[in-house]
Amino acid sequence: MSEHVSDSAEWQSLQGHAEKFSAVHLRDLFGSDPGRGERLTAKVAGLTVDYSKNLVTDEVLSSLVALAERAGLRERIAAMFAGEHINVTEDRAVLHTALRLPRDATLVVDGQDIVAEVHEVLRRMGSFSDKVRSGEWTGHTGQRIKTVVNIGIGGSDLGPVMAYEALKAYKTPDIECRFISNIDPTDLYEKTHDLDPATTLFIIVSKTFGTQETLTNATEARNWLLASLKDDAAVAKHFVAVSTNAQRVADFGIDTANMFGFWDWVGGRYSLPSAVGLSVMVAIGREQFADMLAGYHAVDEHFRTEPLERNVPALLGLINVWYDTFLGAQSHAILPYSQYLHRFAAYLQQLTMESNGKSVRLDGSPVTFQTGEVYWGEPGTNGQHAFYQLIHQGTKLIPADFIGFARPNHDIGGMHDLFMSNFFAQTGALAFGRTLDQVEAEGTDPAVAPHRVMQGNHPTTTILADKLTPSILGQLIALYEHITFTEGTIWQINSFDQWGVELGKVMANQLAPKLTGSSAAADDDSSTNNLIKLYRAVRGR
Numbered sequence: 001m002s003e004h005v006s007d008s009a010e011w012q013s014l015q016g017h018a019e020k021f022s023a024v025h026l027r028d029l030f031g032s033d034p035g036r037g038e039r040l041t042a043k044v045a046g047l048t049v050d051y052s053k054n055l056v057t058d059e060v061l062s063s064l065v066a067l068a069e070r071a072g073l074r075e076r077i078a079a080m081f082a083g084e085h086i087n088v089t090e091d092r093a094v095l096h097t098a099l100r101l102p103r104d105a106t107l108v109v110d111g112q113d114i115v116a117e118v119h120e121v122l123r124r125m126g127s128f129s130d131k132v133r134s135g136e137w138t139g140h141t142g143q144r145i146k147t148v149v150n151i152g153i154g155g156s157d158l159g160p161v162m163a164y165e166a167l168k169a170y171k172t173p174d175i176e177c178r179f180i181s182n183i184d185p186t187d188l189y190e191k192t193h194d195l196d197p198a199t200t201l202f203i204i205v206s207k208t209f210g211t212q213e214t215l216t217n218a219t220e221a222r223n224w225l226l227a228s229l230k231d232d233a234a235v236a237k238h239f240v241a242v243s244t245n246a247q248r249v250a251d252f253g254i255d256t257a258n259m260f261g262f263w264d265w266v267g268g269r270y271s272l273p274s275a276v277g278l279s280v281m282v283a284i285g286r287e288q289f290a291d292m293l294a295g296y297h298a299v300d301e302h303f304r305t306e307p308l309e310r311n312v313p314a315l316l317g318l319i320n321v322w323y324d325t326f327l328g329a330q331s332h333a334i335l336p337y338s339q340y341l342h343r344f345a346a347y348l349q350q351l352t353m354e355s356n357g358k359s360v361r362l363d364g365s366p367v368t369f370q371t372g373e374v375y376w377g378e379p380g381t382n383g384q385h386a387f388y389q390l391i392h393q394g395t396k397l398i399p400a401d402f403i404g405f406a407r408p409n410h411d412i413g414g415m416h417d418l419f420m421s422n423f424f425a426q427t428g429a430l431a432f433g434r435t436l437d438q439v440e441a442e443g444t445d446p447a448v449a450p451h452r453v454m455q456g457n458h459p460t461t462t463i464l465a466d467k468l469t470p471s472i473l474g475q476l477i478a479l480y481e482h483i484t485f486t487e488g489t490i491w492q493i494n495s496f497d498q499w500g501v502e503l504g505k506v507m508a509n510q511l512a513p514k515l516t517g518s519s520a521a522a523d524d525d526s527s528t529n530n531l532i533k534l535y536r537a538v539r540g541r
């Protein structure tokens, strides 16, 4: 392998394909190959993935697979699953896949029996959530818990809230979950002001238990609880913690008997299947949580074992690299046709952008190409009436993933068929558009006709599943985790650290005393100094 994948013959070959690619249109690719739709459709567990409407030829696909071989993707996959310390900047294993290994699997890493530890935490989570769901776990005054409030941010929030929303059709009606993440006090206010402290349970989720937002919200939540229950002993019945740091949990005042652990080899953005998903387990129950883990595992096994040319996450990751690095795309749209998946794009933003928003390679050298797409999106059909116009007729290359389900979670009249007819229509319209001839043949005013032409050739991937279930949600998340991994491997970056975010955290802590007036405000840059002066004036400091 050449030192940098970007210096390889395989990379140059793709650059050659890219230079010629403006002449290729999906109309021609489909016209010359009537079987393309079926041929470029693959199955991974319960997900059918049609990647035929992407701007790829067979030559491009095989060049991408050759690039993956050159980048050592197969070896990197094996290294991740085996627990090698592939997160080199933090000297850590990357083992979120171990969180969903079945109980009878074996994995010992760094002397640790990983499977036994994972299942011991799952057992404790199961026992706790059984008690909360059955009413055996009561609050300080003996009343059963009606609301679970998850306090966490980033990976300690986005996964739980996304999964809770996605799986609402499977939750117990007896318990509502809410999620507080922002240090903006309005978030805490809005999520607590109508709750009864006696029936509220807080789950404080923080891998480090050192995150400013989470500790501040947790402190104020405790104040809110004690203002009403007026007994410090109430904390033990109304606060549990999820963390890797038992000492800090104890320092905060939460009994470590009520702490659910995880490990430094679980990155925050990959942590939903760990104890971080406790609120989801309380909502849907331990069996359905186990179904979600089994769904993840099915896709993990596919990624670990399938040859690259049939490996769906690898192929989709490679196609993303093709768009981003070789064809110059800047963003990637996530368009789930399920209202329950309304937080899925936000979840994927952290997964993909915190992972692959990097500009130096593993060896410390700067990259010389585009990495990390901007992920964004909203559920269809809402997005159709908002931003789809730009995808249809704008000037930008925006690959889009359409995610849909054959069966709805709630079948009302003929709504689901109408909903899905939009789903199928959009990818066809984006791919094939409408030519000037077609528009003119409809008798359109010649002055208006050019405006009604749709060039088409806008790439999409369609992911179709039977129904949104816990298992299917796990499969979808694992699919995107491994897509992200594949891209990071080709780019030779570390997808598992986030030093950029860490800098912002340090600077916010340094600035805080300057806002309250407890330290001088004028030793930053002139812009920041001026803004702080204006802020302090309004706050009377």
Ligand code: F6P
Pocket: 153, 154, 155, 156, 205, 206, 207, 208, 209, 210, 211, 214, 267, 268, 269, 354, 498, 501, 502
């Ligand atoms: O946003 C940066 C980050 O470090 C994320 O990676 C992480 O998910 C989040 O902060 C929260 O961290 P913690 O779980 O330690 O509170």
